[in-house]
Amino acid sequence: MRSQAINIYEQDPVFSPDPTWTLAEPRLLLVDDEPRLLASLKELLDGQGYHLTTARNGAEAVAELGESHFDVVLLDIGMPDMSGHDVMDVINARGITTEVIVLSGHTGIEAAIGAINRQAYGYLRKPYRTDELLALVRNALEKRRLHIENRNLFARLEQSEKMYRFLIDSSPDIIYTLDQSGRFTYINRRVTELLGFDRDALIGADYAALVHDDDLDRARYVFNERRVGERASRNVELRLKCNEPASSERHFETSLRTISFNSIGLYASDKAPSVEYLGTYGIARDVTEKRRAEELITYQAYHDILTDLPNRALFHDRLELALLQARRKEQQLALMFIDLDRFKIINDSLGHLKGDELLRQVATRLRSCIRKGDTLARLGGDEFVALLPDLEKRTDATVVAEKFLEALGAPFVIDGSELHISASIGIAVFPEDGENDDELVRHADMAMYAVKSDGKNGFGFYDRSLLDAAHEKVLLEQELRRALQRGELEMYYQPQVDTAAGNVVAVEALMRWNHPRLGLLTPGRFLPLAEEMGLMVMLSDWMVDAVCADMQRLQRDGYRDLRFCINLSPTCLGRDEFFRKLWRTLEERKVAAEQLEVEITENICIRNPDLAIRQLNRLTELGVRIAIDDFGTGYSSLAYLQRFEVDTLKIDQSFVREIGQEGGHFPVVLAVISIARGLGMDLVAEGVETERQVRYLQQAGCRVMQGFLFHRPMPVRQLQSVLAGQASARQADVPLQEAG
Numbered sequence: 027m028r029s030q031a032i033n034i035y036e037q038d039p040v041f042s043p044d045p046t047w048t049l050a051e052p053r054l055l056l057v058d059d060e061p062r063l064l065a066s067l068k069e070l071l072d073g074q075g076y077h078l079t080t081a082r083n084g085a086e087a088v089a090e091l092g093e094s095h096f097d098v099v100l101l102d103i104g105m106p107d108m109s110g111h112d113v114m115d116v117i118n119a120r121g122i123t124t125e126v127i128v129l130s131g132h133t134g135i136e137a138a139i140g141a142i143n144r145q146a147y148g149y150l151r152k153p154y155r156t157d158e159l160l161a162l163v164r165n166a167l168e169k170r171r172l173h174i175e176n177r178n179l180f181a182r183l184e185q186s187e188k189m190y191r192f193l194i195d196s197s198p199d200i201i202y203t204l205d206q207s208g209r210f211t212y213i214n215r216r217v218t219e220l221l222g223f224d225r226d227a228l229i230g231a232d233y234a235a236l237v238h239d240d241d242l243d244r245a246r247y248v249f250n251e252r253r254v255g256e257r258a259s260r261n262v263e264l265r266l267k268c269n270e271p272a273s274s275e276r277h278f279e280t281s282l283r284t285i286s287f288n289s290i291g292l293y294a295s296d297k298a299p300s301v302e303y304l305g306t307y308g309i310a311r312d313v314t315e316k317r318r319a320e321e322l323i324t325y326q327a328y329h330d331i332l333t334d335l336p337n338r339a340l341f342h343d344r345l346e347l348a349l350l351q352a353r354r355k356e357q358q359l360a361l362m363f364i365d366l367d368r369f370k371i372i373n374d375s376l377g378h379l380k381g382d383e384l385l386r387q388v389a390t391r392l393r394s395c396i397r398k399g400d401t402l403a404r405l406g407g408d409e410f411v412a413l414l415p416d417l418e419k420r421t422d423a424t425v426v427a428e429k430f431l432e433a434l435g436a437p438f439v440i441d442g443s444e445l446h447i448s449a450s451i452g453i454a455v456f457p458e459d460g461e462n463d464d465e466l467v468r469h470a471d472m473a474m475y476a477v478k479s480d481g482k483n484g485f486g487f488y489d490r491s492l493l494d495a496a497h498e499k500v501l502l503e504q505e506l507r508r509a510l511q512r513g514e515l516e517m518y519y520q521p522q523v524d525t526a527a528g529n530v531v532a533v534e535a536l537m538r539w540n541h542p543r544l545g546l547l548t549p550g551r552f553l554p555l556a557e558e559m560g561l562m563v564m565l566s567d568w569m570v571d572a573v574c575a576d577m578q579r580l581q582r583d584g585y586r587d588l589r590f591c592i593n594l595s596p597t598c599l600g601r602d603e604f605f606r607k608l609w610r611t612l613e614e615r616k617v618a619a620e621q622l623e624v625e626i627t628e629n630i631c632i633r634n635p636d637l638a639i640r641q642l643n644r645l646t647e648l649g650v651r652i653a654i655d656d657f658g659t660g661y662s663s664l665a666y667l668q669r670f671e672v673d674t675l676k677i678d679q680s681f682v683r684e685i686g687q688e689g690g691h692f693p694v695v696l697a698v699i700s701i702a703r704g705l706g707m708d709l710v711a712e713g714v715e716t717e718r719q720v721r722y723l724q725q726a727g728c729r730v731m732q733g734f735l736f737h738r739p740m741p742v743r744q745l746q747s748v749l750a751g752q753a754s755a756r757q758a759d760v761p762l763q764e765a766g
């Protein structure tokens with residue numbers, strides 16, 4: 027503000043106060059061509075507190091007046107070079123502000139008239155009385171003081187008027203006055219910058235010309251404001267129209283601006299406002315950007331930025347509202363949890379940018395399946411949730427779920443390549459499946475998980491049995507943490523039989539949990555839980571200890587060629603610590619690495635193929651064999667098989683199970699067998715349960731089999747007796763005894 031004021035002073039000299047306009051030490055110029063008279067005049071005035079300068083003739087006087095400022099000039103009239111009148115003419119012509127007292131030796135009236143005509147302050151005829159002269163000088167100085175004060179006052183007034191004008195015109199706000207009928211009587215320049223209207227054209231125009239039609243009602247109070255003080259309008263927001271040029275490329279929304287108004291009534295007298303109402307005075311501030319920013323912040327607080335769908339906060343808001351209505355109207359509503367199947371794997375393998383693109387496309391498709399009053403939200407990750415109020419019957423939700431699945435069923439094109447995904451949908455219906463927000467969400471989530479563990483790609487409703495399962499899960503989690511300490515885990519072994527030779531060539535190590543309450547549990551019941559809880563590393567370490575101990579035991583029994591196959595969790599594959607543990611234990615137990623085969627599933631290569639391949643190669647270098655389990659069921663391509671050494675392919679039990687009727691043709695089995703042969707790998711058929719399967723596999727060229735037809739997984743002691751029985755049978759040359 028200060029620098030602005032300085033600018034004003036610089037622009038306009040009227041603003042700069044005259045530094046000489048003070049009368050602290052009045053300056054007097056004494057002019058007389060008679061040296062004696064000049065000296066006595068000086069003597070007379072000395073000691074009066076004046077600053078005295080002398081001039082001996084008219085020319086000297088003019089020169090002094092040109093150089094310095096004088097408050098009073100005591101001027102002799104009759105001077106030879108330039109008369110006193112001439113000097114006064116110069117003073118007047120140059121606009122020099124000073125008071126002149128003429129001292130004249132002339133007795134004629136002309137000299138006096140000449141002096142008066144030239145605006146002399148006083149006229150003294152020589153010889154004069156001292157007191158007369160001093161009084162005249164004092165009076166002249168008093169006049170001078172009044173003159174200065176007057177000018178200063180005037181300058182200050184002009185300055186403040188100009189200052190107000192400046193402040194008003196450069197104000198960031200629109201400032202205006204209206205007459206009693208709402209017509210503009212004044213409006214500052216800001217209106218042109220902000221709204222594009224010419225301010226002169228607005229003078230006399232009705233305020234309604236500026237206001238958006240929908241806001242006219244509220245505008246009436248603001249623009250016809252008669253109140254003053256606290257009760258007057260404050261911060262009333264109105265939308266004003268912009269006068270945009272036709273060529274403007276701005277779109278419609280920007281042709282309105284949100285303006286916040288403060289206005290008060292304008293009265294002739296401040297003291298009695300109700301006496302004479304003149305109109306309204308107002309200040310209006312542009313809050314468009316502020317409003318937009320607020321709207322954006324609010325939008326972002328309630329929406330998912332990636333998909334533009336409502337987020338968790340807004341969803342819960344809507345759910346609560348919908349529940350209120352449903353209760354009041356006694357209606358049903360459905361809550362659906364939609365979770366993409368294997369999204370994590372897809373996201374990891376595609377990269378996050380493409381993963382995001384997939385989520386956007388999923389959101390668009392899901393949105394196209396719902397009605398106007400429904401809400402689709404994204405809770406995070408690949409979790410979407412749909413709220414269907416006004417549900418007539420439970421099965422209406424089925425229709426929407428089917429639509430969702432169908433919409434997601436069509437391939438997605440991401441970066442030019444096609445991608446297939448599926449989803450699992452869980453549904454909970456109010457009031458049957460949950461009374462409140464929290465319960466419904468939890469139950470829809472449970473229903474979704476049930477679909478997932480049931481093989482994914484489908485939908486299911488919540489029912490009470492899921493709750494029991496969930497309780498069971500929580501209990502199981504607690505028990506699993508204690509299972510290791512309590513020694514409840516045990517390794518079982520399932521023999522792999524060379525059907526041509528009739529002997530056990532390998533055993534697969536399979537984990538079991540001797541659960542104190544539930545009996546013997548297979549890995550399907552607890553390993554996924556262990557993965558989820560981050561216990562897999564601990565379990566795998568325990569498994570390595572247990573298997574190596576059993577290997578040592580059987581080695582001591584003489585079974586040095588028996589191969590042990592262990593399953594390797596993908597969690598362990600990336601951990602160097604796991605491998606160190608494996609080598610250490612093999613060494614401690616003095617069992618050969620060649621006796622160990624690690625079974626991996628194809629999916630192990632999906633998340634980080636390079637790391638997986640590096641680790642698998644490390645295993646091979648140490649002599650450990652590698653088998654691929656469930657070959658043909660996963661994601662991997664044959665290309666991976668060539669990047670690390672695979673010793674064995676296992677034909678998945680799902681393919682073996684297919685081998686049913688006699689004379690049938692099972693191309694997948696044949697394909698796996700021919701791949702193994704082509705790549706020089708060993709083959710093991712898994713899950714063999716019937717003689718028919720044995721015959722088909724044998725004919726196709728697969729000799730080694732594993733399955734209930736031969737042996738079920740068994741504890742090590744039982745394995746020892748099976749092996750012992752086999753040895754004695756061989757000695758007795760009897761065929762292999764089949765186990766149930």
Ligand SMILES: Nc1nc2c(ncn2[C@@H]2O[C@@H]3COP(=O)(O)O[C@H]4[C@@H](O)[C@H](n5cnc6c(=O)[nH]c(N)nc65)O[C@@H]4COP(=O)(O)O[C@H]3[C@H]2O)c(=O)[nH]1
Nearest residue numbers: 535536537548549550569593594595713714715732733734
């Ligand atoms: N229906 C039928 N099933 C048969 C037949 N023959 C064998 N099986 C079962 O098929 C599974 C074969 O193991 P897998 O494919 O490696 O599949 C295993 C393996 O992936 C995993 N697993 C087991 N033990 C461990 C372990 O110690 N560590 C890790 N990481 N995973 C393990 O758990 C999976 C399931 O193991 P299990 O329940 O023991 O189930 C075993 C076995 O009991 C048959 O003729 N018919």
